[in-house]
Amino acid sequence: MKKIAISFSFLLFSAAAVTAADDPIAVRQALMQANAASAGAASAMLKGEMDYNxxxxxxxxATFHSTAEAMGDFFPEGSNVGETRAAPAIWENPDAFRETLAKFRTDAAAAVEASGRDGPADLEAFRLAVMPVLSNCSACHENFRLEDD
Structure with missing residues (x-):
């Protein structure tokens, strides 16, 4: 199971790296898909819909942390047009966006540290580690993501 999870994360980020130079929007979307998958697994464990593992x-x-570290590199000028849900606020207020990403990085790094070598010891340890990270997702989406039409 551990090898599968690590391989899955590596695959997602490898795919992102391949397209990075050519299409920052595609990379952002791949990173967000990886985050969504991680949030889904986290949520299922937190709600008791899936056994804690x-x-x-x-x-x-680890996926949240990798995304937090990489995300800021994929919002260059001009990448606000096209098939993207990135809100204009990213480019209109870049300092606020950078602060939001910095908090995400800090909280994700703290979660990595708290999870130790083998992962959080139990569901409560996981909850304490991951909830600050997930709150960053909500805050960023509220301020810097366009809603679906």
Whole structure:
């Protein structure tokens, strides 16, 4: 299971790296898809819809951390047009966007640290580690993502 989770994360980020130079929007979308998958697994464990698994928890946290570290590099000028849900506020208020990303990075790094080598010891440890990270997702989406039509 651990190898599968690690391989899955590696695959997602490898795909993102391949397209990075050519299409920052596609990279952002791949990163958000990886985050969504991790949020789905985290949410299922937190709600008791899925048994707690420290390996899956660790993989979710690692994905959030990787996304947090990479995300800021994929919003260059001009990447606000096309098939994107990135809100104009990203380019209109870049300082606020950078602050939001910095908080995401800080909280994701803290979650990695808290999860230890083998993942959070139990569901409560996972909850304490991941909830600050997930709150960043909500805050960023509220301020810097366009809603679906």
């Amino acid at each position: 420290p390996v899956v928890a660790k993989a979710a946290i």
